[in-house]
Amino acid sequence: MHRILVIDDEESLVKNIEDFLKAKGYEVFASLDGNSGIELLKTQNVDLLILDLHLKDGPSGIQILRVAKMVKPDLKVVMFTGFGEEEEARTSCMSLGANAFLCKPTSLKDLTITIEDLLEVK
Amino acid sequence: MDLQLIIAALIAGIINIILGSFVYFKNPKRPTNIFFGLMTFSIALWNFSDFAAFIKNPSIALFWLRGFYIPGIFIGVFSVHFVISIVRDIVYKNWKRAFVIIYSGAIVLFVLTTTRFIIKEVALRPFKEIPGPLYFLFIIFFAACFLYGFYILVIGFRKAVGLKKLQISYLFLSYIIGLVAALIYFLGLNLWANLPPIHYIIEISYVFVVTYAIIRYRVMDIKVVISRAGIFAIVYTLVLGIPFGIGSLVRDPLYKIAPDWWWLLPMFLLVVLATLAPYIYMRLQKRIELRLRAEEFRSHEALRRLSHNMLRFPNLNNLLKLIVHQLVKILKLKFAVIYLFDTKDEKYIMKTYWRPEQFLKTAFEPPAEFSKDSSLVKDFYLRRLPIVTEELKLFMPKGTSIHIRELVNSLARLKANTVIPSFLRNRILGFLVLSDRRTNAAFTQEDLNLLMVLSNEAALAIENAQFHEKEKSVLAERSRREALADMAPGASHQFNNRLVAISSSAELALFRLENINIDKIEQEDVKTAIKDIKSRLELIDKEVYKGKEITSAILKRAKAKVDFQDVELRTLIENAYRLVKISYSKSGLEKSESLGFNITVSNEVPLIFGSEALLQDCFYNLIDNAFDAIRERMGDNITDGKIEVVLTKEGQDVIVQVKDNGIGLTKENQRKLFAPYFTTKASSNKGSGLGLYVIQDFIEMHQGTIRCDSEYQKGTSFTIRLPIRKRGR
Structure with a gap:
């Protein structure tokens, strides 16, 4: 049973993803801001992180990505952004070790496929 | 005798x-x-x-x-x-x-x-x-x-x-x-x-x-002629008369003293006076003419001042208003009009028209525009001189050519007394139309000379003002784009989040419904309700994706980068075509292979200074639209479909034509083509309607133009004109 952590400041989105992934059989933890998210990362052994690139308060997506990779180097990270395709953002995230970069809105189906791809590799 | x-x-x-x-x-x-x-x-x-x-x-x-x-x-x-x-x-x-x-x-x-x-x-x-x-x-x-x-x-x-x-x-x-x-x-x-x-x-x-x-043609003012002749006569009578007069007076006395040399005195006087005569003449003439022509000199001075001040006005409209106002005032005209050449429409358009208070009641409206092939313009290029209506009529021989009759016609339409061309480096930037003067006096040769100088200075001032305007609008455009660029990511982020919330909710709901076997429901009303809910949710899901396209188009426009470099158009277009083919084959239409695609490069087409990303986007969209148009006309069998791209060099521009033999556009649609949110794509599967609006914007960022010619049921052709990179831009 894989464990997934979602960090995003949009409550409705987080709720929907949580519900969907739970129904698909994953164990899901959610956090609406960076700091509590990182706490969860440290305490729970999470397999995959879904991370929003732009968070309103606290540490930014990139900062969290860096910390996450430091806490758990083999963590799978799916970046999520509402700002559209941005070459620079994608490249920097990938170079920091993110595994996937998705643009909002993405269908839950596609998100699930990406997650399954990444976790199967494990 | x-x-x-x-x-x-x-x-x-x-x-x-x-x-x-x-x-x-x-x-x-x-x-x-x-x-x-x-x-x-x-x-x-x-x-x-x-x-x-x-x-x-x-x-x-x-x-x-x-x-x-x-x-x-x-x-x-x-x-x-x-x-x-x-x-x-x-x-x-x-x-x-x-x-x-x-x-x-x-x-x-x-x-x-x-x-x-x-x-x-x-x-x-x-x-x-x-x-x-x-x-x-x-x-x-x-x-x-x-x-x-x-x-x-x-x-x-x-x-x-x-x-x-x-x-x-x-x-x-x-x-x-x-x-x-x-x-x-x-x-x-x-x-x-x-x-x-x-x-x-x-x-x-x-x-x-x-x-x-x-x-x-232009006789000098008769008062001037008479005064000059008069002064000349007086001065030279004195120059000749005084020596002779004195000579005859002193002849006898001097002869007694010095019989061989008496004539030296008159001779000496003659020489002195003859040397002084031109200066005396000029001074007298100047003083008298200053009085006679005082008003004329004042108006000349005013015209000269106007010439000097014109460059101070960088705002085109103010400059033009200034010129017509001042001319009407200085020369006491009934009205003045300025026509300027419009490079987009390629004709001379009336820009300013001014008449003083008392003439506001006259219903005269000058013609709105003049073609660049009119006889008026041709005459200006030929003789490079102002045209004075009266002269033309006075000296028009009987049995005139069509050219001259047209000319007289144009002048009559303008109700002009004189028309003065404005030359800027061999090109006629525009012309000044002056009416009759309120005093009905004619323009003297000096008036016309000064007006020609003024008009050529005006050309410089106008070019300056036009440049300023362009600069301003470019700056305004850039700051607008920058503002949009600043705002767009934030706005679209917010919007995208809303979309995600909507779509994921719909998706979740659908997911839940999947576990229900709808047909097994017994209550009919519940069954219909659930079926209905399911289809509505599916609709919501689909609509969200259209929303996504809109935001990405807006974002793209906002972020359109000023990342310019030398671009080779042919390769760019070929790449765009390949991408379109790929997208088609992905959607399962391998038959796209059978469509005829051709790129013709007619002569040496140089590199364009532009953004590869933006230009490729434009051509991708145009070729994609062409594909769609062909499919709409020919259905699935598109073997007769043809897309042709022609690259040529014309003057300082590169011209790219994208032609297809697809369904074409009606006249109605052609007009609306470049408006934002316009689309002819009936099904809402494709096209948010931002395509051509954005393409035009991208092309204009390259200082180019795009035009569409289409015939319904025959085909469409887009003509893009891009200026060639100038050295040191």
Whole structure:
């Protein structure tokens, strides 16, 4: 049973993803801001992180990505952004070790496929 | 004395013939020139009558004299004819009656001259014509013709305006001179036998003045001419007269003192005065003209100041308003109009029109535009000079070419007195239309010279202002885009989050419904309700994706980078085509292979300075649209489909044409084509309608233009024009 952590400041989105992934059989933890998210990362052994690139308060997506990779180097990270395709953002995230970069809105189906791809590799 | 007379007669006669022929051949079809020629010819022949002095045989001399007197009769006739031809177009009268009277009088005299009633006999050595008893009839006839001509001139002068008025004033002058000549001649005949032939000199002056009035387009103001001639005469009379006067005074006393050197004093005086004369003349002339032409000089000064100040106005509209206002004020015009060349529409468009308060009631509206092939513009390129309507009409020969008739037409439509072109480096940037002046005075040559200078300076100022405007609009556009770029990511982020919330909710709901076997539900109303809910949710899901396309298009526009470099169009277009093919084959249409795609590069097409990403986007969209259009026309079998891309170089631009033989656009749709959110794609599967709006924007960022030509059911062609990168941009 894989464990997934979602960090995003949009409550409705987080709720929907949580519900969907739970129904698909994953164990899901959610956090609406960076700091509590990182706490969860440290305490729970999470397999995959879904991370929003732009968070309103606290540490930014990139900062969290860096910390996450430091806490758990083999963590799978799916970046999520509402700002559209941005070459620079994608490249920097990938170079920091993110595994996937998705643009909002993405269908839950596609998100699930990406997650399954990444976790199967494990 | 006789010899003197003959030489004078000969010279006068020859000059008359030369001037007459000169004027005649300038415009052989015009009555004014014809009658002037005839008149001077008659005067010449009359002059030659004095050759009778050479003839030894009295009867032959008499015959000669009488014979050559007959042309003299016709001087009167032709002079009246001449004057009538000048005023004919402004004074409407039945001239026939006058002609009948004059010609009958002439014939009577003709007959009489052959008898001894007019010229009794001739006395030789010294030569003198002895008038007969009816000689006075000749004088009366001459005087009658003269007075009648004078009377006609007066009527004409009252009615005339502008150049014509000026011309008639010169003719008045000439009449006075002619009168003096005639008086001297006739008095000399009857009273003083040995008068030197000064009447010839005066006669010649008369002919010269009239010639000047007819030939010169822009005669100088007559007051100026008279004052200059007057000053000249006074100064040189003094220069010559004083030495001679003093000379004759001191001759006797000095002769006694120094018989060989007495003449040195007058000579010395002559030299001194002759050296000073030009300066004295110039100073006197300046002072007098300053008074006479004070107003003209003031207006010139004002025009010069206007020329200097024009460059201070970087705002185009203000500059144009300034020019027309000031011109109307300085030159006391009834109105002024400025036309400027519009590079987009390629014609001259009326930009500003100004008339002072009192003329606001007139309903005159100048034409809105002029084609660049109109005869007005062509004439400007040809002669590079202003066009003065009156001149054109005055000197227009009969049986004119179409070009000149068109020109007159254009000038009439403009109600222009003068039109002045504005040249900027060999190109006509625009032109100034000036109305008649309120005082009805004509423009002098100096006025026109100053106006030409002003108009060319205006061209510089206008170019400057246009450049400023472009700069401003580019800056405004850039700051708008920057503002949009700043705002767009935040806005679209927010929006995307909303979309995600909506779509994921719908998806979740659908997911839950999947676990229900709808057909197994027993209650019909619940079953229908759930079916309905399911389809609505599916709709929501689909709509979200359209929303996503819109935001990404907006974002793309906002973020459109100024990342410019040298771009090779051919490769770019080929890549775009490949991408379109891939997207088609992904959606399962392998038949796209069978479509005909062609890129033709007609001549050396240089690199374009632009953004590869943006340009590729444009061509991708255009080719994609072409594919869709072909599919819509031909269905699934698109073997006959053809997309052709033609690259050419034209002048400073590269032209790219994307042509297809798809369904095409109706005229209605063609007009709306580039509006935002416009789309003809019926199904909402594809196209948020931002495609062409964005493409046009991208092309304009490259300082280019895009145009669409299409025929419904036949095909469409897009023509893109991109300027070539200039060195050091």
